[in-house]
Amino acid sequence: MTSLKTLSEHLGLSQATVSRALNGYSNVNDKTRQRVLDAARALDYRPNSSARRLATGRAGAYGMILPSAQHLLLDPLFSDFMAGLTEALARRERDVVLGASFEGFGAATYERFARAGKVDGFVLAQPLLDDPRAAHLDRLGIPFVVHGRASRAPSHAFYDIDNHGAFRQAAELLVALGHRHIALLNGRPEAVFAIMRREGFLEGLGGLPRAQAPITETEMTEAEGYRATRAALEAGATALLCSSVLLALGAERAIRDARLELGRDVSLICHDDDLSGLSTASFSAPLTVTRAPIRAAGQAIAGMLEALMAGAAPETLQEVAPVELVLRASTQPPRRQP
Amino acid sequence: MTSLKTLSEHLGLSQATVSRALNGYSNVNDKTRQRVLDAARALDYRPNSSARRLATGRAGAYGMILPSAQHLLLDPLFSDFMAGLTEALARRERDVVLGASFEGFGAATYERFARAGKVDGFVLAQPLLDDPRAAHLDRLGIPFVVHGRASRAPSHAFYDIDNHGAFRQAAELLVALGHRHIALLNGRPEAVFAIMRREGFLEGLGGLPRAQAPITETEMTEAEGYRATRAALEAGATALLCSSVLLALGAERAIRDARLELGRDVSLICHDDDLSGLSTASFSAPLTVTRAPIRAAGQAIAGMLEALMAGAAPETLQEVAPVELVLRASTQPPRRQP
DNA sequence: ACCTGTTATGAAAGCGCTTTCAGATATACG
DNA sequence: CGTATATCTGAAAGCGCTTTCATAACAGGT
Numbered sequence A, B: 001m002t003s004l005k006t007l008s009e010h011l012g013l014s015q016a017t018v019s020r021a022l023n024g025y026s027n028v029n030d031k032t033r034q035r036v037l038d039a040a041r042a043l044d045y046r047p048n049s050s051a052r053r054l055a056t057g058r059a060g061a062y063g064m065i066l067p068s069a070q071h072l073l074l075d076p077l078f079s080d081f082m083a084g085l086t087e088a089l090a091r092r093e094r095d096v097v098l099g100a101s102f103e104g105f106g107a108a109t110y111e112r113f114a115r116a117g118k119v120d121g122f123v124l125a126q127p128l129l130d131d132p133r134a135a136h137l138d139r140l141g142i143p144f145v146v147h148g149r150a151s152r153a154p155s156h157a158f159y160d161i162d163n164h165g166a167f168r169q170a171a172e173l174l175v176a177l178g179h180r181h182i183a184l185l186n187g188r189p190e191a192v193f194a195i196m197r198r199e200g201f202l203e204g205l206g207g208l209p210r211a212q213a214p215i216t217e218t219e220m221t222e223a224e225g226y227r228a229t230r231a232a233l234e235a236g237a238t239a240l241l242c243s244s245v246l247l248a249l250g251a252e253r254a255i256r257d258a259r260l261e262l263g264r265d266v267s268l269i270c271h272d273d274d275l276s277g278l279s280t281a282s283f284s285a286p287l288t289v290t291r292a293p294i295r296a297a298g299q300a301i302a303g304m305l306e307a308l309m310a311g312a313a314p315e316t317l318q319e320v321a322p323v324e325l326v327l328r329a330s331t332q333p334p335r336r337q338p
Numbered sequence C: 001a002c003c004t005g006t007t008a009t010g011a012a013a014g015c016g017c018t019t020t021c022a023g024a025t026a027t028a029c030g
Numbered sequence D: 001c002g003t004a005t006a007t008c009t010g011a012a013a014g015c016g017c018t019t020t021c022a023t024a025a026c027a028g029g030t
Helices: A004-011 A015-022 A030-043 A049-056 A077-091 A107-115 A132-140 A163-177 A192-205 A222-234 A245-257 A295-309 B004-011 B015-022 B030-042 B049-056 B077-091 B107-115 B132-140 B163-177 B192-205 B222-234 B245-257 B295-309
Strands: A061-066 A095-100 A121-124 A144-147 A157-161 A182-186 A215-217 A239-242 A267-272 A288-291 A318-321 A324-326 B061-066 B095-100 B121-124 B144-147 B157-161 B182-186 B215-217 B239-242 B267-272 B288-291 B318-321 B324-326
Touching: A004 A015, A004 A030, A015 A030, A049 B049, A061 A077, A061 A107, A061 B077, A077 A095, A077 A295, A077 B061, A077 B077, A077 B095, A095 A107, A095 B077, A107 A121, A107 A132, A121 A132, A121 A295, A132 A144, A144 A295, A157 A163, A157 A295, A163 A182, A163 A192, A163 A239, A163 A267, A163 A288, A163 A324, A182 A192, A182 A222, A182 A245, A192 A215, A215 A222, A222 A239, A222 A245, A239 A245, A245 A267, A245 B245, A295 A318, B004 B015, B004 B030, B015 B030, B061 B077, B061 B107, B077 B095, B077 B295, B095 B107, B107 B121, B107 B132, B121 B132, B121 B295, B132 B144, B144 B295, B157 B163, B157 B295, B163 B182, B163 B192, B163 B239, B163 B267, B163 B288, B163 B324, B182 B192, B182 B222, B182 B245, B192 B215, B215 B222, B222 B239, B222 B245, B239 B245, B245 B267, B295 B318
Parallel strands: A061 A095, A061 A121, A121 A144, A144 A157, A157 A318, A182 A215, A182 A239, A239 A267, A267 A288, B061 B095, B061 B121, B121 B144, B144 B157, B157 B318, B182 B215, B182 B239, B239 B267, B267 B288
Antiparallel strands: A095 B095, A288 A324, B288 B324
């Protein structure tokens, strides 16, 4: 293992100069720098990151804490989001470290990680309304950015998609097509995204009586999608709005079981995170979707973390990405009742 | 931030004694230790992990590198596996750090991480046959354990499930039921697990002509499952063996499209990793499965990593977990052709 | 020739811990 | 009572870097 000491002795320079040369400080002679760079490559020198962290006081890493409450993890989005984030941070030479919390929601875990200097900040995923973790981190002055948002008028940095607008538009479309009985298959009601979508949905419905707009808010699994759709169809729904592809998959199965045809008999709009394993192309009718690729989130959040570390104010780091409504064959005017 | 220095001054002890007391060394007076422990709690002392790492020369963390080749990530297993691993390591006060590789397969990335002292070892996921990453890590003497295995007779530490046995048994069951035209819907042929399953499948088939045992090896998505099943049914298959629930989902759709009934008309066995979002309960007939919960892998691998660090020989850390064949309604004798 | 300002380098302190080594105190033994 | 032994504690070195401060070298202006 070549250390800075070895390298500097090899070059006949002081450690200070070598360090400066390597870290791109300006006050180093160009020739010297080149010599240093060459030698570093030749000896395959890798600065020890613990030493550097200790000296700089920065971890050069961001944390993400997985809640132990299992149901919060049931998230097919997780791996795609993680991949996007990790890659974006890797480009900036930052690591992401994963932790697991045992004590309930794990606000304490966040504190432990930060205080131990393992990370410089966090990304908070799957926020609840007025999420205690966000409040806690805020109080401690630990930088973080939320994927989604932790309250209605957040003061923290966040990247979210326009869930409200997307579901409002989707509902409006269904209403415009003539549907008068529309079910929403949503995620768990604690999740902020679910709240936003529900509100957008209701707004898009206009004056439609609530009885004709049944809402279920559950885990977003195939099984729940099936169950909710069955109930909705029995109650007379002609259109469905699904918060995830998994729900839509279950919905399609229920539609089939009812001997109905997707699109012709029942309209369906689904939110599509553009996940790698679940394409909305794999339905019997091409699906109308509200679409927002989740990998984009990683990019954006990586940038915000870095900005935060550079001293940017959290309030200035807030992005609500638009959601595209993609019209396809799964949305059609309702059929006359036979 | 209370540091060791602060704490020791506060106690009127030397840093050495405080450090020893905190780290459970024997040669510290019980009373002293208690005093130290109490004070540490009171001042909410958190040892700086960079400093500790620098002093001990150990990172106290393990790495996992996400390949940039996107299709390798398309893995719904990823998040469940990750959750299991992270939790198991967290219990041992170890972190997991995620990296992303850009240069192809990323053997270089592993080296960078290890040499920079960011991690003490790795877990290698989704191994290919004779995986170059494993060879590289071996050559460098960097500890690692493979989730799956990287060759037929590995000398490295690994935790795998008995893919060969599982698919042999499943094929045998179908044959025993009387099926004579059985399709295998497998994962990509580079993956070791797919190879093992294919071989097990063929072995279980006994003398069945290969023409009656069509095999497709693709991404394990719903869409591919649909496509392969359609083709298989047209060719006359009466039974299917699927490497993942996602494939089975597609298979079921194709079966429906063909106006056939799962179980009665077409038998189906599926490998079930017990993923959080996709339950095999959500099929029109309860699915016969080969079952091996993926979360167990995290536990086992965490233990192996620690054993490796403690000096255990990799060859002694190899586990092939049994796979349970769960009989349910989706497997029945073939129907007479109408 | 002298001072000023720039540029390039080195010495050394320090980041917060662990660990070796030695010293102090207490206990046991002959 | 002296010496050997066990038990506990402290001083200090060191892990591998960064960064401050001082110094040296050199250019330019007067």
